[in-house]
Amino acid sequence: xxxxxxxxxxxxxxxxxxxxxxxxxxxxxxxxxxxxxxxxxxxxxxxxxxxxxxxxxxxxxxxxxxxxxxxxxxxxxxxxxxxxxxxxxxxxxxxxxxxxxxxxxxxxxxxxxxxxxxxxxxxxxxxxxxxxxxxxxxxxxxxxxxxxxxxxxxxxxxxxxxxxxxxxxxxxxxxxxxxxxxxxxxxxxxxxxxxxxxxxxxxxx
Amino acid sequence: xxxxxxxxxxxxxxxxxxxxxxxxxxxxxxxxxxxxxxxxxxxxxxxxxxxxxxxxxxxxxxxxxxxxxxxxxxxxxxxxxxxxxxxxxxxxxxxxxxxxxxxxxxxxxxxxxxxxxxxxxxxxxxxxxxxxxxxxxxxxxxxxxxxxxxxxxxxxxxxxxxxxxxxxxxxxxxxxxxxxxxxxxxxxxxxxxxxxxxxxxxxxxxxxxxxxxxxxxxxxxxxxxxxxxxxxxxxxxxxxxxxxxxxxxxxxxxxxxxxxxxxxxxxxxxxxxxxxxxxxxxxxxxxxxxxxx
Ligand code: SF4
Ligand code: SF4
Numbered sequence: 001x002x003x004x005x006x007x008x009x010x011x012x013x014x015x016x017x018x019x020x021x022x023x024x025x026x027x028x029x030x031x032x033x034x035x036x037x038x039x040x041x042x043x044x045x046x047x048x049x050x051x052x053x054x055x056x057x058x059x060x061x062x063x064x065x066x067x068x069x070x071x072x073x074x075x076x077x078x079x080x081x082x083x084x085x086x087x088x089x090x091x092x093x094x095x096x097x098x099x100x101x102x103x104x105x106x107x108x109x110x111x112x113x114x115x116x117x118x119x120x121x122x123x124x125x126x127x128x129x130x131x132x133x134x135x136x137x138x139x140x141x142x143x144x145x146x147x148x149x150x151x152x153x154x155x156x157x158x159x160x161x162x163x164x165x166x167x168x169x170x171x172x173x174x175x176x177x178x179x180x181x182x183x184x185x186x187x188x189x190x191x192x193x194x195x196x197x198x199x200x201x202x203x204x205x
Numbered sequence: 206x207x208x209x210x211x212x213x214x215x216x217x218x219x220x221x222x223x224x225x226x227x228x229x230x231x232x233x234x235x236x237x238x239x240x241x242x243x244x245x246x247x248x249x250x251x252x253x254x255x256x257x258x259x260x261x262x263x264x265x266x267x268x269x270x271x272x273x274x275x276x277x278x279x280x281x282x283x284x285x286x287x288x289x290x291x292x293x294x295x296x297x298x299x300x301x302x303x304x305x306x307x308x309x310x311x312x313x314x315x316x317x318x319x320x321x322x323x324x325x326x327x328x329x330x331x332x333x334x335x336x337x338x339x340x341x342x343x344x345x346x347x348x349x350x351x352x353x354x355x356x357x358x359x360x361x362x363x364x365x366x367x368x369x370x371x372x373x374x375x376x377x378x379x380x381x382x383x384x385x386x387x388x389x390x391x392x393x394x395x396x397x398x399x400x401x402x403x404x405x406x407x408x409x410x411x412x413x414x415x416x417x418x419x420x421x422x423x424x425x426x427x428x429x430x431x432x433x434x435x436x437x438x439x440x441x442x443x444x445x446x447x448x449x450x451x452x453x454x455x456x457x458x459x460x461x462x463x464x465x466x467x468x469x470x471x472x473x474x475x476x477x478x479x480x481x482x483x484x485x486x487x488x489x490x491x492x493x494x495x496x497x498x
Contacts, residue, residue: 034260091396
């Protein structure tokens with residue numbers, strides 16, 4: 001019996017050795033070139049994951065993202081939902097005993113996902129970012145009065161709500177906001193709008 | 206004489222939905238003799254959207270803000286929005302002040318970057334605390350609150366320069382100075398989900414519901430915040446989150462600046478508070494703190 005267990009464990013160790021014998025560092029190096037994240041010093045303590053408030057909505061845990069990056073598991077990382085549902089709360093980065101910039105690395109992975117045109121599993125989150133930047137590009141500042149309707153339209157939420165007759169709550173909500181004196185502010189372009197347009201050159205859409 | 210002169214970067218949401226926060230800050234600064242001068246022709250810092258999908262743009266947007274600020278004589282800047290605060294500080298750290306930065310952003314080298322103040326930390330300095338306590342006319346006796354700091358004003362510590370980033374004290378000290386009782390609780394810096402409220406409302410409902418639940422469990426009557434995103438998620442969406450949780454929490458959410466205004470009888474408090482969606486008045490009336498003339 002003991003020998004059998006021992007055998008199984010030996011197999012596992014051998015598998016692990018194989019994984020570590022052929023590390024593909026290209027992905028890690030590529031990401032580290034975008035900024036210094038120090039992912040390679042992670043020792044898998046999982047402190048990041050234990051403090052993360054959004055793990056319930058993630059497919060990979062933050063420590064697993066780091067591990068897979070180190071192992072060069074490009075596809076698994078670029079396709080995961082985790083990087084998009086991350087709320088950028090910085091708890092993981094603040095707590096990592098090794099100074100791994102976890103949240104910042106997730107941003108870099110998102111950028112790479114877009115660069116390589118990998119399908120995004122949480123399109124509505126990307127739509128919100130894009131709508132926001134387009135809005136800033138136009139006015140120089142974010143203007144909520146047009147940002148919210150534009151987002152609802154682009155993300156398809158408006159249509160969905162219209163079809164499913166779910167807009168009762170939203171209408172009541174919008175009315176209450178208006179009634180409380182919020183939203184009454186007219187957009188005004190800033191003088192430096194040209195510079196902003198150049199900075200956000202890639203965010204026409 | 207003005208005791209302080211500061212550059213002021215309000216940020217986009219204080220111009221829009223968070224007018225109450227903006228007006229309360231202007232109001233208390235007037236009453237405390239602090240002169241705020243807006244950064245001329247300022248632009249958006251890019252917020253979560255820019256740092257998520259375009260790091261370069263997020264740094265360049267802030268670079269322009271600093272160039273605009275470099276025209277001002279003030280060397281310190283007050284930033285009420287914790288998101289902007291975090292983005293501004295991040296950019297300072299990411300761009301060591303060298304010739305390249307000077308060429309790219311045309312920020313005069315001898316001046317360098319201004320000192321960036323988070324509002325809660327600014328009003329919790331010894332000097333401000335003394336100035337405020339001299340102004341207090343109506344101590345907020347009997348008001349038991351939890352202070353909710355959120356993420357961006359504190360984390361990561363090398364960006365916020367905060368030593369107590371797991372257990373910050375600034376808001377607690379401010380409300381204690383006003384005569385209210387801050388209750389210790391474990392969720393001071395837990396996340397509210399911020400802009401995910403639009404793209405993944407379920408996540409925000411889960412996170413904020415937990416905050417309400419804990420606030421009620423430790424016996425708080427209200428929550429005090431210093432962030433307009435936290436305020437939006439906790440105040441504006443409270444009814445919806447209560448419906449999701451099938452529970453009534455009924456927690457008024459106050460900005461610390463509104464409480465300073467209330468305790469020192471600054472005019473305009475009624476206007477600020479009446480733009481909240483979760484009615485802030487019943488609690489104040491119950492405690493005898495609300496008797497408009
Ligand atoms: S906290 Fe840091 S060292 Fe620990 S698992 Fe996470 S990234 Fe790795
Ligand atoms: S920054 Fe993202 S991954 Fe890190 S703790 Fe917050 S939600 Fe989790």
